[in-house]
Amino acid sequence: MKIAVAKGDGIGPEIMSAVLKIFDANKVPLEYEIVDMGKWVFDKGFSNGMTPEAQQTIERLGVLFKGPMETPKGKGVKSVNVTARKTWNTYANKRVFQTLHGVDTVFSKAGIPIDITVVRENIEDTYGGVEHMLTQDVALSRRFITRPGSLQVIRYAFEMARQKKARRITCSHKANIMKITDGLFLDCFYEVAKEYPDLKADDVIVDDLCMKLVTRPDTFDVVVLTNLQGDIVSDLCAGLVGGLGFAPSANIGDHICIFEAVHGTAPDIAGKNIANPTALLLSGFAMLRHLGLTENAAVIENALLYTLEQGVHTGDFGDKSKPSLNTTEFADAIISNFGKTPELNAKQLIPNKPGTPTPLKLERNTMLVTKEVENEKIIGVDMFIESNEQPDVIAKKCQRHAGVKFNLINISNRGTQVWPTGSVYTNLVNQYNVRFESIDNYPLNQQDVIGLYVSLSGDFKIPSLELLNMWGDKKSYSSAAGQ
Ligand code: NAI
Numbered sequence: 001m002k003i004a005v006a007k008g009d010g011i012g013p014e015i016m017s018a019v020l021k022i023f024d025a026n027k028v029p030l031e032y033e034i035v036d037m038g039k040w041v042f043d044k045g046f047s048n049g050m051t052p053e054a055q056q057t058i059e060r061l062g063v064l065f066k067g068p069m070e071t072p073k074g075k076g077v078k079s080v081n082v083t084a085r086k087t088w089n090t091y092a093n094k095r096v097f098q099t100l101h102g103v104d105t106v107f108s109k110a111g112i113p114i115d116i117t118v119v120r121e122n123i124e125d126t127y128g129g130v131e132h133m134l135t136q137d138v139a140l141s142r143r144f145i146t147r148p149g150s151l152q153v154i155r156y157a158f159e160m161a162r163q164k165k166a167r168r169i170t171c172s173h174k175a176n177i178m179k180i181t182d183g184l185f186l187d188c189f190y191e192v193a194k195e196y197p198d199l200k201a202d203d204v205i206v207d208d209l210c211m212k213l214v215t216r217p218d219t220f221d222v223v224v225l226t227n228l229q230g231d232i233v234s235d236l237c238a239g240l241v242g243g244l245g246f247a248p249s250a251n252i253g254d255h256i257c258i259f260e261a262v263h264g265t266a267p268d269i270a271g272k273n274i275a276n277p278t279a280l281l282l283s284g285f286a287m288l289r290h291l292g293l294t295e296n297a298a299v300i301e302n303a304l305l306y307t308l309e310q311g312v313h314t315g316d317f318g319d320k321s322k323p324s325l326n327t328t329e330f331a332d333a334i335i336s337n338f339g340k341t342p343e344l345n346a347k348q349l350i351p352n353k354p355g356t357p358t359p360l361k362l363e364r365n366t367m368l369v370t371k372e373v374e375n376e377k378i379i380g381v382d383m384f385i386e387s388n389e390q391p392d393v394i395a396k397k398c399q400r401h402a403g404v405k406f407n408l409i410n411i412s413n414r415g416t417q418v419w420p421t422g423s424v425y426t427n428l429v430n431q432y433n434v435r436f437e438s439i440d441n442y443p444l445n446q447q448d449v450i451g452l453y454v455s456l457s458g459d460f461k462i463p464s465l466e467l468l469n470m471w472g473d474k475k476s477y478s479s480a481a482g483q
Contacts, residue, residue, distance in 0.1 A: 001030055001291060001354055004058045006037040006050075008067020010265025011275035016067045018277040018331035019284050025335040028288065028296045029354065032065075033057050037080055039070040048087075049080025058088070064258045065287055067280065068265045078129060081260070085122050089366075090251035090258050091149060092156040093120040094286070095234045101344040102308030103242040103317055107217060114217045116237050117164065119157040120230025121185075122251055124149045127227045134463040135386045138431040145181040145226060148368035150188040156252060157224040158196045166221040169193075171203040172229065180478055185226055210236060238262055245275075245316050248282035250290070255360055259287035273326045276314040278304065281334075292355040298347035303334050305342035373471075378444045380409070380437035380468035381452065382477070385460040388430040391419040398434050401455040405448055406436040412480035422482060433480070437468065 005020070007013040023030065035054035042049045049069065058064050064084070071079035085093070095118045099108050107114055130142040154171075161169040171189035175182040186203060193201035204212065206229045213220065213233070217240050225233055238247035244263035251258035261279035269275055281304060288297035312333045315324040325333060387394055391411050398408050411419035412433045416426050436452060438444045449467065456462060469476040 002033055002061050003030055003063040003065055003287070003291075004035045004054070004061050005032040006035050006054070006064060006066040006069075008037075008265065009039045009070040010068060010267050010270035012038070012067025012069065012265060014270075014273055014327050015261070015275050015277040015280045016065075018327050019281050021328075021331050022281065022300060022334055023284065023296075026296055026300050026338060028293060029352075030291070030293070033061065035064070037066070037069060037084070039080075042080070048078070048083050050084070055087075058084075058256065062256050063287065063291065064256070065284065066258060066260045068261060068263060070265045070267070082127055082129070084258060085251050086127070088253055088256035088258070089123065090253035090256060091121065091123050091152045092252040093122040093230065094118075094156075094160065094250045094252060095120065095237070095262055096248060096282070096286075097234075097237040097241045097246075098345075099241060100246060100308050101305065101342065102311060102313075103246060104319075105240065105242050107240060112218050114237075114240055116213075116217060116220050116240075117160070117166075117222045118230060118234045118237055119153060119160065119222065119224040120234060121149065121153040121225065121227045123227070125227035132463070134384060135429075135431050137429050140464070143178075143181055145184050146368075147184060147188060148370045150185045151192065151370060152368070154185075154189050154192045154224055157222060158192055158199060158201075161199055161222040162196060164222065166199065168200045168202065168220065169196075169222040169224065170209075170220060171201070172206045172209045172223055172225045172233065173203060174206050174229065176205060180476075182226065189224065206233065209233065213237065213240065234262060242317055245278050245314070246282070247279050248286060250283065250286040255362070257287075257290060259283045259290075273328060274315050274324075275327050276316050277327055277331060278308075278314075290355075292353040294350040295352045298349045299338055300334070301347045302341055303337040303339075305345060305347075306337045306340040307334050309342050309344070310337075375472045377441075377470050378438075378446070378449070378467050379441045379470050380406070380435065380444070381449045382466045382468065383434045383436065383453070383456060383460075383462050384464045384466075385432050385434055385456070385462050386430055387432055387460055388428075391422065391428075391432070394432060394434065395419045397459045398436075398456065401452060401459070402436060403452070403455070405438055405442070405444065406452055407439055409435040409437045410480060410483055411435070412483070415481055417480040417482040431463075435468070435480075441470070 007016045035057050037050040037054050069080045097116045099114045124144045126141050126143050128144050132140050134140050173182040173186050175186045238244050247262035249260055249262045261283055285297045285301050313324055314330050402408050410417050413428045418426055
């Protein structure tokens with residue numbers, strides 16, 4: 001079997017060499033096609049951080065084992081890590097956080113075992129990176145949460161929870177504030193939950209989850225979240241089990257899967273051969289099992305667990321009174337422990353049943369639609385206008401443009417209503433949302449909206465607008481705070 005391997009930036013090549021050395025020493029029946037991805041590929045002028053050959057190889061082989069890759073902060077290029085996950089629709093990011101015997105944490109010392117699997121949605125949310133400056137003062141990010149995308153990842157989480165015989169599957173969200181986006185995710189969760197009556201399904205608001213994770217992490221099992229919240233919560237979980245050095249990740253799609261550590265390129269320790277390769281190795285076990293190489297995975301995992309139990313450690317964890325090993329020495333220590341069985345959590349040796357990772361050859365992009373549009377009407381529009389005038393002045397101007405089809409309903413600023421009622425204590429920025437609705441909810445068409453836009457544009461710059469739809473008697477938009 002062949003897989004694609006990208007070594008990554010920073011500590012990537014060091015930890016990847018260590019892991020592949022361990023695989024080779026265990027005669028893992030895999031061949032590696034090294035692909036060009038990462039910061040240095042950006043620097044060579046490939047705007048998505050990978051060469052066309054790399055993309056072809058990964059799409060041919062279906063499995064990518066990758067080291068971390070650098071993303072410059074702020075302006076400039078997009079993250080190649082995120083691009084890879086999105087391009088190949090690896091919709092579920094599975095991250096397993098388990099107590100490892102020999103890796104001391106406050107919880108292991110207190111005898112509280114941790115075994116949490118975070119399933120993070122991997123494509124949508126603010127990770128679309130669709131951002132605009134609406135005025136010189138106001139930046140806007142679009143947060144996409146879709147029904148089909150949510151159903152894909154939530155179904156994966158339930159299926160995985162059933163296989164794992166999970167005690168509980170929890171959806172975490174902020175649907176109390178983001179009622180439409182996180183509300184949709186939560187609705188999808190309970191919709192899928194009906195298909196899994198054998199699993200205890202519940203939900204928790206994400207801030208409450210964070211508090212509960214640091215007080216009673218043992219009460220959680222599988223947790224499914226949207227992309228950004230999932231990213232933050234999974235680093236928190238990494239901290240619970242000893243840090244980023246122990247946090248593996250699998251990006252699962254229907255055709256292509258990517259296995260990588262949660263951590264980044266660790267520029268502060270890159271090139272020193274002192275990084276901890278455990279997270280990448282743990283990600284490698286998930287990959288070996290995905291490929292049916294269960295026996296190799298178990299032998300190496302037992303050797304790793306045994307090594308950790310012996311107190312062998314790299315510089316980022318373990319007993320500081322004992323000397324630490326560098327990356328290569330740590331890999332060699334694991335190799336020397338092949339065949340040993342750890343005291344705790346020993347893995348059962350299940351004979352290999354190699355599968356075929358080769359993805360289906362797709363001719364066209366898959367269109368995901370779960371609900372056909374029915375009974376839809378446009379009943380208004382939110383006009384996002386630029387202005388530094390007071391709300392009552394704006395209202396007067398807008399009312400002049402409302403014509404015979406529209407009513408000016410309200411004006412908000414940063415989501416807080418400032419007209420017709422509001423407070424002078426609300427600070428304003430130079431971008432308002434002016435909401436118009438049709439008189440008596442009369443159905444409008446897009447030409448009506450454009451007519452209003454043209455008229456209003458005589459008085460204001462309007463960087464964006466959103467239609468107000470109704471499906472049956474259900475509104476498809478939120479209200480302003482104070483409305
Ligand atoms: P980071 O995860 O690289 O480092 C955070 C801290 O953890 C540092 O002190 C680092 O030394 C330590 N650390 C991380 N991995 C370690 C390991 N294996 N052994 C020992 N110590 C380790 O996070 P940071 O500094 O925010 O990001 C650096 C770069 O990595 C950025 O360009 C970021 O965009 C990228 N990144 C890439 C990811 C990926 O490829 N999947 C994920 C996260 C960040």
